[in-house]
Amino acid sequence: MECYIEADALRKAFGSLVAVNDISFRVGKGEVLGFLGPNGAGKSTTMKMLTGFLPPTSGAARICGIDITARPVEAKARLGYLPEGAPLYPEMTPAAFLDFIAGIRGLSGAEKRNRLEELAETIHLKEVWRRPIETLSKGFKRRVGLAQAILHDPDVLILDEPTDGLDPNQKHEVRQLVRSMADRKAIIISTHILEEVDAICTRAMIIDRGTIVADGTPEQLRQGYDSLDAMFRSLTGRKEEAA
Numbered sequence: 001m002e003c004y005i006e007a008d009a010l011r012k013a014f015g016s017l018v019a020v021n022d023i024s025f026r027v028g029k030g031e032v033l034g035f036l037g038p039n040g041a042g043k044s045t046t047m048k049m050l051t052g053f054l055p056p057t058s059g060a061a062r063i064c065g066i067d068i069t070a071r072p073v074e075a076k077a078r079l080g081y082l083p084e085g086a087p088l089y090p091e092m093t094p095a096a097f098l099d100f101i102a103g104i105r106g107l108s109g110a111e112k113r114n115r116l117e118e119l120a121e122t123i124h125l126k127e128v129w130r131r132p133i134e135t136l137s138k139g140f141k142r143r144v145g146l147a148q149a150i151l152h153d154p155d156v157l158i159l160d161e162p163t164d165g166l167d168p169n170q171k172h173e174v175r176q177l178v179r180s181m182a183d184r185k186a187i188i189i190s191t192h193i194l195e196e197v198d199a200i201c202t203r204a205m206i207i208d209r210g211t212i213v214a215d216g217t218p219e220q221l222r223q224g225y226d227s228l229d230a231m232f233r234s235l236t237g238r239k240e241e242a243a
């Protein structure tokens with residue numbers, strides 16, 4: 001299998017807190033990996049290291065075999081990243097922001113115009129195209145972020161809670177969009193919504209306190225449990241800790 005995303009003993013410590021503890025895994029083309037875990041488990045921190053936004057304390061991340069720390073420009077050209085929260089530059093409109101990102105991604109002229117038009121259509125941004133991003137609802141802000149992540153049709157997509165804040169129709173559309181791109185890319189999606197795993201993921205990984213506690217297809221993870229939800233609670237639930 002062609003390897004597109006590789007975490008090699010990734011570790012991140014913030015002072016004495018080890019947020020990510022020597023995590024290793026690979027995600028190949030055609031895989032959609034669901035990244036699950038309780039709040040504070042280390043999902044976003046792992047994604048930030050994979051995308052070169054946070055340097056690891058030790059270990060390495062590679063995108064299509066390219067080390068993200070050693071060769072960030074080349075690696076980032078193959079990568080689309082939707083960070084948590086809203087896109088930067090809140091005073092810009094989606095039109096101006098995405099035009100700016102398209103320029104950075106090397107698009108120009110008719111190619112750029114066509115791509116932006118296509119995105120406005122597929123991500124349903126037309127009605128807010130010329131309104132400042134800071135005035136948009138959470139769902140539209142997420143969609144602007146998603147549009148910038150897929151703009152250059154990258155081989156690798158890393159999406160931090162892409163459906164957070166979306167209504168059920170929008171969630172469905174984003175899941176369809178991810179599914180439509182899945183066989184051409186390697187994709188990681190973090191989510192708190194376990195039904196999303198069944199809807200779009202070919203594989204799921206559960207992270208708890210910075211380490212991987214489960215990794216397999218949704219069917220494999222469910223084995224021995226009534227549901228993914230029961231499995232998640234069993235692996236990550238906190239027993240009352242003695243004071």
Ligand SMILES: Nc1ncnc2c1ncn2[C@@H]1O[C@H](COP(=O)(O)OP(=O)(O)OP(=O)(O)O)[C@@H](O)[C@H]1O
Nearest residue numbers: 014017018019037038039040041042043044045046
């Ligand atoms: N910049 C930082 N400085 C100090 N601690 C941090 C920093 N970023 C994250 N952490 C801590 O690292 C741990 C992992 O955080 P992270 O955001 O990766 O978790 P997460 O799994 O994405 O959680 P959530 O589901 O709530 O988004 C948490 O304890 C968090 O408080």
